Amino acid sequence: MYRWLVTALLLLALSAVWAEENPLDQEQRLRQPVTVQQKMILLPDLLRAIGKQTGVNLTCGRELANDKLTVFVREKPAVEVLNHVATLMMGEWRRTKEGYSLSQTAQAQRWEEELLALELEQARRETQQYIEGRLMRDAGRDYLQWMRETEEARKQIFGQGGPRIRTPEGNEIPIAPGSVPMLYPGAMPPRISDYLAGWLFRQFRQEHWKAFWQGQTFIASTLDLPGAWRLPPEAVQWARESVVPVFSLDDELTQQYLRSERERSASTTGIIIAVQYAPPSGLRVAMWRITPDGFLPDPRFVGPGAMPTRGEEHPLLSYWKGWQTPEAEAGKISLLKTPLRLPLTSHLSYIQTIGALSAFKPVTLADRLEELVKGGGEGVQVIADAYRCSWAPSTVSPAGAKSVGEWLKAMFVRSIQSQPPGWWRVEGDYLLIKHYGHWLLRRTELPEQRVRALEAKAEKGQQLTLDDYASVASSMGILHELRMWIRPYTLRFDPNPLIEYSFFRLWAGLNAGQRAQLLRNGFLPIETLTPQQQALLWNYVGQSLFLRPAGRSASLERGARDRSLPAATLQMQYRQGENYELISEHAWFENNNLQSARETAARMFAEGTIEPGYRIQGFYVSTYTLSMALAPNLQWSAQISIRRPMPATEEKE
Numbered sequence: 268m269y270r271w272l273v274t275a276l277l278l279l280a281l282s283a284v285w286a287e288e289n290p291l292d293q294e295q296r297l298r299q300p301v302t303v304q305q306k307m308i309l310l311p312d313l314l315r316a317i318g319k320q321t322g323v324n325l326t327c328g329r330e331l332a333n334d335k336l337t338v339f340v341r342e343k344p345a346v347e348v349l350n351h352v353a354t355l356m357m358g359e360w361r362r363t364k365e366g367y368s369l370s371q372t373a374q375a376q377r378w379e380e381e382l383l384a385l386e387l388e389q390a391r392r393e394t395q396q397y398i399e400g401r402l403m404r405d406a407g408r409d410y411l412q413w414m415r416e417t418e419e420a421r422k423q424i425f426g427q428g429g430p431r432i433r434t435p436e437g438n439e440i441p442i443a444p445g446s447v448p449m450l451y452p453g454a455m456p457p458r459i460s461d462y463l464a465g466w467l468f469r470q471f472r473q474e475h476w477k478a479f480w481q482g483q484t485f486i487a488s489t490l491d492l493p494g495a496w497r498l499p500p501e502a503v504q505w506a507r508e509s510v511v512p513v514f515s516l517d518d519e520l521t522q523q524y525l526r527s528e529r530e531r532s533a534s535t536t537g538i539i540i541a542v543q544y545a546p547p548s549g550l551r552v553a554m555w556r557i558t559p560d561g562f563l564p565d566p567r568f569v570g571p572g573a574m575p576t577r578g579e580e581h582p583l584l585s586y587w588k589g590w591q592t593p594e595a596e597a598g599k600i601s602l603l604k605t606p607l608r609l610p611l612t613s614h615l616s617y618i619q620t621i622g623a624l625s626a627f628k629p630v631t632l633a634d635r636l637e638e639l640v641k642g643g644g645e646g647v648q649v650i651a652d653a654y655r656c657s658w659a660p661s662t663v664s665p666a667g668a669k670s671v672g673e674w675l676k677a678m679f680v681r682s683i684q685s686q687p688p689g690w691w692r693v694e695g696d697y698l699l700i701k702h703y704g705h706w707l708l709r710r711t712e713l714p715e716q717r718v719r720a721l722e723a724k725a726e727k728g729q730q731l732t733l734d735d736y737a738s739v740a741s742s743m744g745i746l747h748e749l750r751m752w753i754r755p756y757t758l759r760f761d762p763n764p765l766i767e768y769s770f771f772r773l774w775a776g777l778n779a780g781q782r783a784q785l786l787r788n789g790f791l792p793i794e795t796l797t798p799q800q801q802a803l804l805w806n807y808v809g810q811s812l813f814l815r816p817a818g819r820s821a822s823l824e825r826g827a828r829d830r831s832l833p834a835a836t837l838q839m840q841y842r843q844g845e846n847y848e849l850i851s852e853h854a855w856f857e858n859n860n861l862q863s864a865r866e867t868a869a870r871m872f873a874e875g876t877i878e879p880g881y882r883i884q885g886f887y888v889s890t891y892t893l894s895m896a897l898a899p900n901l902q903w904s905a906q907i908s909i910r911r912p913m914p915a916t917e918e919k920e
């Protein structure tokens with residue numbers, strides 16, 4: 268009860284602030300009608316456009332300079348448009364010497380920061396409890412002693428064949444501790460990767476924790492690796508003895524597998540482990556066993572983590588929920604009955620995971636609104652905030668909508684996380700729309716002017732460079748990575764390289780001479796890097812080794828280093844290739860050979876798995892391969908690929 272009272276008072280206070288005398292109401296020139304027909308226009312550009320039509324100087328605060336809106340209004344009073352813009356930006360107009368300026372209210376800024384902090388804390392809390400309550404606790408015990416104790420426990424439990432499960436057919440199946448570890452906690456030691464991660468966390472000081480929660484990767488090894496923590500030498504022995512039964516003890520194939528794993532593990536000569544915090548997945552732990560034959564990667568392990576949950580009772584969410592037009596009133600609003608004269612297209616929802624792109628066209632809310640206005644004619648005036656992200660996935664297509672109201676129902680179906688895509692409100696003949704999650708989106712939008720410059724370059728068929736990507740990716744961090752999971756970016760150039768933002772932070776941290784030397788000569792001695800540049804390098808090395816779907820190519824390999832170069836040298840190789848994608852509404856694949864791609868497409872078409880309108884799109888692919896000797900006979904390498912579309916090739920039957 269008390270919480271709701273506080274929320275109500277805050278809403279009342281905010282309403283009072285926004286209800287204060289609006290200086291725009293006294294400006295006669297702003298009563299002039301204006302026309303703006305643009306999607307995803309920067310707020311400063313929108314204000315300049317309205318100012319040019321009215322003769323009034325209109326600006327915004329720096330905190331709103333990268334915000335964008337979609338505005339389709341025709342012959343509407345400027346003051347109405349500007350007041351609706353202020354509502355969507357949660358801002359207030361103030362008189363200046365030159366004219367009027369829009370700033371976000373202090374209350375709105377606090378609410379956004381509070382809600383974002385709440386989300387991050389909720390995403391972090393479970394991971395922190397897991398690290399402290401399990402990994403660090405377990406690492407306080409001697410690992411070999413733990414192994415001996417769990418071995419004795421298994422002998423006692425399974426000395427007589429162990430417990431068995433009776434199947435419906437009457438057969439009895441023996442079980443091992445790993446099959447149901449919660450029933451036999453004393454018979455299962457922690458995974459060696461977990462144990463070593465816990466050991467590493469126990470070495471952390473306050474400054475390390477701060478960097479860890481901000482997304483920095485930490486590496487530890489039994490080898491003397493630059494930039495890495497040094498694991499205790501006994502970690503090699505721990506790794507050799509860490510293989511335990513997981514499946515049925517009586518199964519011969521399982522026993523063969525177990526013997527094979529123990530033989531491979533026994534050959535371990537060194538360990539490399541890396542840990543990183545990255546919401547929403549939580550804790551990432553990756554481990555590599557070094558053997559005479561190469562490397563044995565421990566299966567990628569992701570500790571507990573959760574998608575950020577929203578504080579449904581937070582005042583910011585309460586405000587927008589109360590702002591939205593109630594469903595009970597929707598049936599009485601004439602605007603919602605406006606027929607859509609033009610048939611809408613059926614865009615498939617665009618879903619992108621970090622490192623994996625769908626072949627389907629990215630569709631933003633701005634794209635949807637542009638189509639709505641074309642279908643509804645001049646009777647629909649639209650003002651909405653705009654972000655470079657796909658509109659929330661929906662199983663309902665707006666293609667069959669016959670009115671604005673039906674379109675809204677299709678577009679505002681809750682997503683799979685049971686979160687609304689956004690909120691909408693009708694005021695007169697205006698349709699106003701606000702994105703859900705704007706508190707994260709606003710803070711993770713890429714610099715719009717730089718994005719547009721890259722899109723213009725890509726549209727002309729020009730090759731984007733490492734410098735181009737660094738100009739938009741160098742400021743990215745853990746919030747942007749969270750954003751890439753929740754609301755992926757939609758760009759008119761290949762966004763895949765942005766996943767390697769830690770490399771572009773390194774690249775941007777190099778001076779012009781260092782970049783030129785690396786590109787021209789193919790190498791850069793590590794000793795020429797500043798301590799800050801070396802820190803950026805090692806952070807990228809650690810992050811690159813976390814395997815992610817279709818978006819990361821990094822490895823550790825055995826091999827002697829190039830003796831013609833200094834021992835500690837970052838090397839870069841460049842090559843140009845081709846890649847071909849089949850683009851279809853119902854299927855997608857890629858191939859490096861055009862003829863093979865055509866044959867596969869023809870076969871799929873004959874089988875009816877792709878529609879007649881499919882096409883094959885070719886790309887020129889620039890691949891940069893970075894490598895470095897981490898230790899004698901130990902090489903790290905990673906690849907970054909940048910694609911440039913070839914002129915489209917239609918492949919039809």
